[in-house]
Amino acid sequence: MPTPPNPVDTLFVLVSTALVLLMTPALALFYGGLARAKNILNTAMMSLAAFAVVGILWAVLGYSIAFAPGTALVGGFSLAALRNIGLETRDGTTIPHLLYFAYQGTFAVITAALISGAIVERMRFRAYLLFIGLWSLIVYAPVAHWVWGGGWLGRLGVLDFAGGTVVHITAGTAALVAASMVGPRRDYGRQAFLPHNVPMMLTGAALLWFGWVGFNGGSALAVNGVAVQATVNTILAPMAALATWLTIDLARSGRATAVGAGTAIVVGLVAITPACGFVSPRAALAIGAIAAIPCYFAILKRASTRLDDSLDVLGAHGTGGITGALLTGVFASAAWGGTDGLMHGNAALVGKQLLGVVATVAWTGLATWGILAAIRAVMPLRVGARDEALGLDVCEHGEEGYTDGEGAILVLQSADATPTAPLRRSA
Amino acid sequence: MPTPPNPVDTLFVLVSTALVLLMTPALALFYGGLARAKNILNTAMMSLAAFAVVGILWAVLGYSIAFAPGTALVGGFSLAALRNIGLETRDGTTIPHLLYFAYQGTFAVITAALISGAIVERMRFRAYLLFIGLWSLIVYAPVAHWVWGGGWLGRLGVLDFAGGTVVHITAGTAALVAASMVGPRRDYGRQAFLPHNVPMMLTGAALLWFGWVGFNGGSALAVNGVAVQATVNTILAPMAALATWLTIDLARSGRATAVGAGTAIVVGLVAITPACGFVSPRAALAIGAIAAIPCYFAILKRASTRLDDSLDVLGAHGTGGITGALLTGVFASAAWGGTDGLMHGNAALVGKQLLGVVATVAWTGLATWGILAAIRAVMPLRVGARDEALGLDVCEHGEEGYTDGEGAILVLQSADATPTAPLRRSA
Amino acid sequence: MPTPPNPVDTLFVLVSTALVLLMTPALALFYGGLARAKNILNTAMMSLAAFAVVGILWAVLGYSIAFAPGTALVGGFSLAALRNIGLETRDGTTIPHLLYFAYQGTFAVITAALISGAIVERMRFRAYLLFIGLWSLIVYAPVAHWVWGGGWLGRLGVLDFAGGTVVHITAGTAALVAASMVGPRRDYGRQAFLPHNVPMMLTGAALLWFGWVGFNGGSALAVNGVAVQATVNTILAPMAALATWLTIDLARSGRATAVGAGTAIVVGLVAITPACGFVSPRAALAIGAIAAIPCYFAILKRASTRLDDSLDVLGAHGTGGITGALLTGVFASAAWGGTDGLMHGNAALVGKQLLGVVATVAWTGLATWGILAAIRAVMPLRVGARDEALGLDVCEHGEEGYTDGEGAILVLQSADATPTAPLRRSA
Amino acid sequence: MKLVVAIIRPERLNAVLESLYRAEVRGLTVSKVQGHGGEVEQVENYRGTTVKMDLQAKVRLEIGVSESFVTPTVNAIVDAARTGDVGDGKIFVLPVERVVRIRTGEEDQLAVTPEAPAP
Amino acid sequence: MKLVVAIIRPERLNAVLESLYRAEVRGLTVSKVQGHGGEVEQVENYRGTTVKMDLQAKVRLEIGVSESFVTPTVNAIVDAARTGDVGDGKIFVLPVERVVRIRTGEEDQLAVTPEAPAP
């Protein structure tokens, strides 16, 4: 540990860690607002529980798989269980190793939480907990290793500044597989499932944007030009995506939807994630504006299929992530910290990016299928029909999101917590 | 580019940019909570759409008008379309030019969004989009040039640390004009329009306060004594304004209102904005405490007039901004980074401040009137009476903020998105 | 003032101040979501009003009592009314004195607000304002002096990194006393009082966590290893507490509650607060995981007693704070910035920690009782039975949290604000 | 003794309450309902999901009146609630066998006799 | 066969449900309503806007009972809902021509015969 950590860079990543930490609850609001009221708590808990499951597993094993020295495919065990992670500078950075570990941990948590949007309102909570735990070790950590941990994609020169591939393409692909295997909600395609609270969803989108400054900017790991560029690009791209989305909305139906606006902000953020440290601000505007188009129509189309990817994780994160990865190959520029891409004469980069996409989709798809098939072998993946009709908040969490307590009879709590005689009614 | 950017200052402004970015969605919550449930999405979208319209125009032209070298009245075109804006240090600062551009952009966005409070619940969304786009180029950018961009007010020595004049007086004045030209809501003065969700409004106020640390503190553009003083003043003034407001409430009716508390926080923030880098912490307490009084009574009075400035933009931002600008002239002190003001023997500063106020009100009033008159010539400014009764969420955005989906019949989506045959009912 | 402030440390504490500032509104959401809809504004205002009352008193006197040189029990008056607090470096730190004052002020505000959870839904608002004002001067400021201001507990070597004792044990103890003296809600124990909005409570918990990074990390007052360690521990402990809580929930009833999840996050944060700068990340996981257990059962048990500590301030902050203080004595390690504790062979530290707990509980209990007894001598502590049934929002604040305005008749406002003739009905 | 049940537009509640007040009808109970009739449906879009809203927000009034008050009550409602567009709503008059005022236990006529308006 | 419709204070719902339970009345339906009667109005302020709240939160019970149960039901409600202050509410007893239990298709008496309480 010859060089002590740089205080400015350390502070930057420290603040960024707090910002990314906030993104998982922000996602709970984003997804929760889109769910129905009877499933709001289940939806929110699917995000929040990732802190407990994925967060702890990250410390125990995930971080080591992703970032310990190992093979081109997977890291070793030298960093498992917080071993060898202290306050000394991490190699290749100017910040303490412990901080790098925590910063990366917040990424692992939110990536797993992202998938939940595909299977809300019917998946059993226990099966879900098991699923994201395994998934974070078997899919997330290895792919993070491939790209950022010294693995084969990184070595090959595939560009992914802040996780377009590692985070969004994996989550989007897993969403596709999970939605297929868990199956559509009862009455999907016959009944409309409408967002119970659009302002909640917009609040989530706003907090996601705010946190994403730490996600993308912080990925520079130092306060330098790249950090500034990544941050500004993270502000510009969603503005452009929003402008495109509202324009399509107004052109198609004359009405600018708010759910569309919240979606557009996220899509712009997803698309700029792999590119933000490699492209110019003008390119960021272009990427945001362009990426909104495939996402808009992917989401539109999906609703008429049998794929009940309920909150459109595939449409927003999968499509946005892939578009962003490919556009990184188009717009990346050596002058802005990247490798020159198609626009600067190097079409090969697009090929590399495509390879990254294909490899990630393939492994994620296969492994996600395997994990869910294994879980299905030991427990049902979804709740019963009656519970689904009643709502998962009551049946899986024993609570209601919103209640005025009318008709609630207080039950005297005996020592062992078995509900006994009702004491009296409550209104 | 001889001097590279200072990393600490860069990090400070980077974080401040994220904080100010959050203020526009915070405003969406603040305003949204005060609106009626049937207009919540419209109200929120009026804030959020500023990201798309004003944000993009800022990059295209607004920044150049405000900050490129030009005349005393308006900047030139040398910085249009992101030209000449890179990662090198911006003259007169220690931070990258690109970051300065983005930081200022977040100010432009929220200023336009502030105006929407005057015309919610009846203005056509398209007319609004056009309005704020033009307004940001014709009013905001020039006034920003006058004060901060090398224009005549700044040269004259008018003090406006973080935008009391540029942001709040312009928004308040535009609100007055827009409310008059768009006209009152149907049944205004006969029917009560009550806030549909006061906790939402309070959440917005809290996030505004949080973001305002970046707005005021960040305006120092460097981590120094002024930044600290501006930040602490931004914490003290709202406390004092809150104390005054609650005292008046309790004295008048014995009941401390929550809407009043949320308003008081914003009023304290507005009033300290022009002063925070020029006055002592004690003066900040005084400014917060004093400014609450005219705002309290301006808002109280307004409701009994025919001016349907629906969410009291004039009362809070106009009155607060003017009071703050004048009190800056009173309390500013050379010992705390300003020019000495009235309290330190220099009455002339109050005169200068007054000149700044008058000039800004005059230009903003005239130009806002012109813009709206021009738009009115080509399209109606407000929705029809039936749409207004139904609520703008359904008619302008095709959505409801809160719904349980009862009675919603799913419509099969054909390729061209024209709703076709209903598939089945939904409950 | 020989050494100027360090810019990096200054920026760190500046950002931390903003983060802790946000915690009080976050608490308003956390508590507000747990209250009933008819008391949401009262509950939120009890948190927000602390800004006005405690915030101002902190500037006037509290800071001086806590941090001015004085005796082992209480500080002097040399820093009262913002005297001698400028932009020069504060002794023993590398940041401006004014910033230190403001940072500490945000702690004073939230500590008082924490108590309100014990007496919501029935305490008179005026009595509450008086109570927290006096309490912040008589309890909070002296105890802060004992631990951080040069007082006897600090000199003795009692460890409290970020306020487990000063903030959470004082608040928890005061909650116990206040709940007893104000008395239970009418029908408590016969009727169920259910949370009206669990997503609001979860949002509050998330924002508390986010802000707590500034609370705990910022308490290092400098960007160094301790700050990083404190921050990472503040992320790890709640994850572990959450994992424990969900496990107990699932084991007991098969259902993982969301209210439990929100509570677990706060409990993990409370427990790590005194320890975070003195223990290893592994110990942080252990502290979070262990502390969840006594808190879980304390909260479970409390509901079957006559103590209507309505939102379980004692169970979460008292129990969590005491457990954290004692576990600090167990896990603290010289290698991680603390004194060696029990696990490193020094059982004496547990004794010291216990002494700190006992002294704090004793003084807080006694003084809180005295303050409330004195207030009760001059005014009733709680609202009348009819007002309690109607809800405190209407009777104490003259507002409803959520309303659609049906049946609201607009009253013409005369100049002196006495409601006069109704103008017309409103729907 | 009759129970007058009226379904009206929410935006007319204001006017109807006033009109009933002028007709000296005092006690009444209001609830939020959703109605389906001949109204034009509104279309909404949420991402890819397009729905027709089949139920419109309405308000339901329930007013217990003595025989002599039935016609004035119905007229007061019709006058104030009518806009002339489809969707104005319906009024049903139901027979009532017994009315009790809970506070006093008074029955029938006495229980619904108009009282003085609130101070 | 009768339908007993009662408007009561929300804070008495608790007691009324208990009282009905003791009177062996099992099935019932509850809804949130707003009432206007002789109650004192409450004044609220939102910034410059002052309003009188003309409608108070109430709860509406709807209970189908056979003839012999009408009086016990009414009494059970009156006993538990009365506070003696203005605003306690009203009970209306309406004639019913037919009752159907959806689950079984049973009609009339059978459909509302008290059942055993839920386990």
Add this chain to the structure above:
Amino acid sequence: MKLVVAIIRPERLNAVLESLYRAEVRGLTVSKVQGHGGEVEQVENYRGTTVKMDLQAKVRLEIGVSESFVTPTVNAIVDAARTGDVGDGKIFVLPVERVVRIRTGEEDQLAVTPEAPAP
């Protein structure tokens, strides 16, 4: 002239509306209610507080029909609302003395005569 009042499960509303549509019943009014019957109670936990939920979410339909429509309406509801589990709900048929269409002032038969469905 009759008023058909039906209490059904919220998740059957969909099907019932369709079924009524097929039976050519056009106008109706829907409201959210909570019901208590023989249903199994659900237990919930909030921190230390354990409660049994005594009231279940239900939907109430109110449909004014002419005599000849009573039986088709009741049948349409029963068919679509039945699941066979306890809690399916009840239908009450009440006599109506007068019906008024607010828009036109038309009375009785005319006011509830089925109209053409919305375009």
